[in-house]
Amino acid sequence: MPQTLDAAAVRTWCSLALEALGREREEIDAINVYPVADGDTGTNLYLTVESASQAVEAVFAAHETGSSAPAPADVVRAMAHGALIGARGNSGTILAQLLRGMAERLGDGDHLAGALRRAATLAREAVAHPVEGTILSVAGAAAQAAGASPQDAVRAAYEGARQALDATPGQLAVLERAGVVDAGGRGLLMVLGALVEAVTGEAPVAPVLAHVRHEIGDPGLEPCAGGGPAFEVIYLLEADDAAVARLRTRLDGLGDSLVVVGGDGLWNVHVHVDDAGAAVEAGVEAGRPYRIRITHFDTAAAPREREQVQRAVVVVVPGEGLSVLCAEAGATTVLARPGEPLASGELVDAIRRAHAREVVLLPNSAELRHTAAAAAEQARTEGVRVALIPTRAAVQGIAALAVHEPDRRFDEDVVAMTAAAGATRYAELAVAERQSWTSAGVCQAGDVLGLIDGDVAVIGADLAATAEVVLDRMLAAGGELVTLVLGEDVPDGDAVTARLERYVRDGYLAVDTLVYRGGRGSTPLLVGVE
Structure with missing residues (x-):
């Protein structure tokens, strides 16, 4: 039996693990009661392994035109890196560290037993306050069993993990009360089962666990303590x-x-x-x-x-400050990265994380219209009722979120949010990167551009002065509230927003002003007028 993994075996392992977690995802979600009963451990583990598998496939794709196969060290390191950048949730993050530990040893040619021991050690060190009866206990037992049987490391590791998983309810009271094994540990057992099959060519016999809830959604499952x-x-x-x-x-x-x-x-x-x-x-x-x-x-x-709250809002935001603001309002947020278009899968992931029967999706960008529509359609096939409000700017999303009332009928809530977004005119102040023709004339690199409803309307040399012209044009049609979202890198940003607040107060007596910090990743200034 091989005691290490070649490149093809790592690829097979990732593929089989992803397939296994895909089959078991909903059941693992259903037994998730620790550390938070948020019903997403199976989904988080699946997405973590999916990212690892994609990274491995990218390495193989890069070698398709060449005559040589990728080096095993490159493949295992890609697996670990993919898991790291795609890790979701508590268990997914720990799994990423387990894969990193294995990659360290396998990449140096170590045997599987040594890799499993290193994985368990690194994972435990990564957790601030390790708790027994969790994925850490299962990983530790797998490593110990593999070390005791070096000639059959993967089968021994799987059996050790199975026994440790069965024992988790006796180690953690919340699992015992709920009548379930640890969800993260169960997911890890699926990953180890895939490793056994990748190495031996034979899938392990599915375990009969002493503590497993027999029916997803069993009403006997007790709530976990809140607070x-x-x-x-x-x-x-x-x-x-x-x-x-x-x-x-x-x-x-x-x-x-x-x-x-x-x-x-x-x-x-x-x-x-x-x-x-x-x-x-x-x-x-x-x-x-x-x-x-x-x-x-x-x-x-x-x-x-x-797992299924009645309604949630998923919102795309262009800056870290807005992400915090919207999350505090109860929304599930997706951070837009400058120059890096979002994929529909990221929005589907966010909809799944919201754990709701009904979801209102706010893309906050005209460029995300088709991506958001694809995500909404995918979520609908999974049984989620999704309403896509075609918000084109973050200030429209803020306005929609401000009138969101989850206790209203879904259609009424969507109509109210859509009306609030539609009643919000939006503008953006940005800095030109190069000379270019615009609808307002020719701009030079470094000029301040005032875009109203997506079109360049003003070209200026100073951010505050250009914003004043933009505000005059927007308020000429009336308005009751101005929203300003300031980016992190604006020099003297507080002075800029103070000047604009005074400008609105002095020139438009019946108009109020709100100021938010967009944070890192946000454009210099966003303006909304309701």
């Missing part, structure tokens, strides 16, 4: 080791379920907190956070209810 943090915050972070050590300490004081995985300058950060903004700010202090995902927990809901 936990309100938000799950996940982001990728470019930072050095010293900065990450300080970040761990800072985040550990802000919340719980802290997992920080990665290395070599790239990290995946996962934490549950009440102050999502503080968690993101801590990342900014440590380095460069991006791909920020903030999910609002319904901590009062029972596990099954949390």
Whole structure:
């Protein structure tokens, strides 16, 4: 039996693991009661492995035109990197670290038993406060069993993991009360089963677990205690080791379920907190956070209810500050990355994370119209009722979210949100990167462009002065409220917004002004007029 993995075996492993998690995703979601009963562990593990598998396929695709196969070390490192950047949720983040640990040893030619031991060690080190009866216990048991049987490492690891998974309810009271095994551990068992099949060519016999709820949605499942943090915050972070050590300490004081995985300058950060903004700010202090995902927990809901709350809003935002703002309003957010178009799969992922029967989708960009429509159609095939409001700017999304009332009938809520978005004229102040022809004339590199409803209407040399002209044109048709969203990199940004607030107050007595911080990734200035 091979004691290490070649490139083809790694590829097969990823493919089989993804297939297995796809089959079991809903059932794993249904038994998810720890650390938060949010019913998404199976989905998170699936998406994590999907990202790993895509990275592996990209390596093979790059070698299709050549005569040689990819090196095993390149494939296992691609697998680990793909899992790191695509990790979702608590268990997905831990799985990414397990794969990283295996890749470290397999990439250096170590045997499978040594790789499994390194994986379990790294994963436990990544969790701020390890708890027994979780995916960590299952990983540790797999590594210990593999080390005791080096001639049959993968089968021994699988059997050790199976026994450890069966024991998890006796280690964690919340699992015992609910009558389930740990969801993350069950997902890991699927991944290890795929490894057995990839190495031996034979799939292991499906285990009969002593503690498994026999029917998804079993009414006997008890609610978990409420009172936990309100938000799950996940982001990728470019930072050095010293900065990450300080970040761990800072985040550990802000919340719980802290997992920080990665290395070599790239990290995946996962934490549950009440102050999502503080968690993101801590990342900014440590380095460069991006791909920020903030999910609002319904901590009062029972596990099954949390899987399908009645209604949710999914909103695309162009800056980290707006992501925090919308998440605090109860929305599930997707951060738009400059120069990196969103894929429909990312929006489908966000709709799944919302765990709702009904979802209102706010793309906040004309360029995302078809992408959002594709995501909505995919979600509908999964049984979710989705209404796509074609918002073209973040200020329209803010206006729609402000009138959202989840207790209203779905159609009435959608109509009210659509009307609020449609009644909001929008503008953007940006800086020209090069000389170009525009609808307002020729601009030079460095000029300030005032775009109203997507078209260049004003060309100026100063941000505040150009914004004043834009405001005059927009308010000429009337208005009651001006919304200003300031980007992070605007010099003297506070002075700019103070000047614009005074300008509106002095020139338009019946018009109020609201100011928000768009944060990193936002354009210099967004303007909305309602």
